[in-house]
Amino acid sequence: MRTIRKIIMVASLSLLMPLVASAQSASDVRAMSPEDRRAYMQSMSDDERSAMRQKWRSEFDALPEDEKQAIRQQRAERRDGRDRQGNRDAKRERRDAMSDEERAAAKDRRGKRSDERRARWESMSEEERANARARRDEHRGERGRHRKGKGQRGQGGQSDQPES
Secondary structure: OHHHHHHHHHHHHHHHHHHHHHOOOHHHHHOOOHHHHHHHHHOOOHHHHHHHHHHHHHHHHHOOHHHHHHHHHHHHHHHHOOOHHHHHHHHHHHHHHOOHHHHHHHHHHHHHHHHHHHHHHHOOOHHHHHHHHHHHHHHHOOOOHHHOOOOOOOOOOOOOOOOO
8 A cells, every 4th residue: 555655656746847847936037028927927827826926935935034135125126216207108109009909909908807806896795895905005005105095985984875
């Protein structure tokens, strides 16, 4: 019985080895261009993406604290160094370079994403919505602090129901 278990274990590990060898580390993916990184992530299934994120998270957690701080600092510098007006200009140029069909397709994609978000929001319970708001606020971090209270009806003294 033990030999059968060992054979099964060795066979399963031998099947997993190519997958492990092909999996890229976080530093390899960081070295990719944004377009290559996006294509790489889109080529994976949802399960593969979540497994990859968990792997990268464990790699990050295993780093010494000074290296973690250095990576966080680099990320912050990249965020702060973004030229927001330049991004708007680049988006405007891309949009102007699109044909009418491409613009219509992009508009349809945005509409579909918006409809999906709206449907997901409407299907949530009040508890789930409160959790989603909390996660959104955490995710926004410092960016969203100056907007605290805006766009959040039913909270902070505002009510969705008219006063009687």
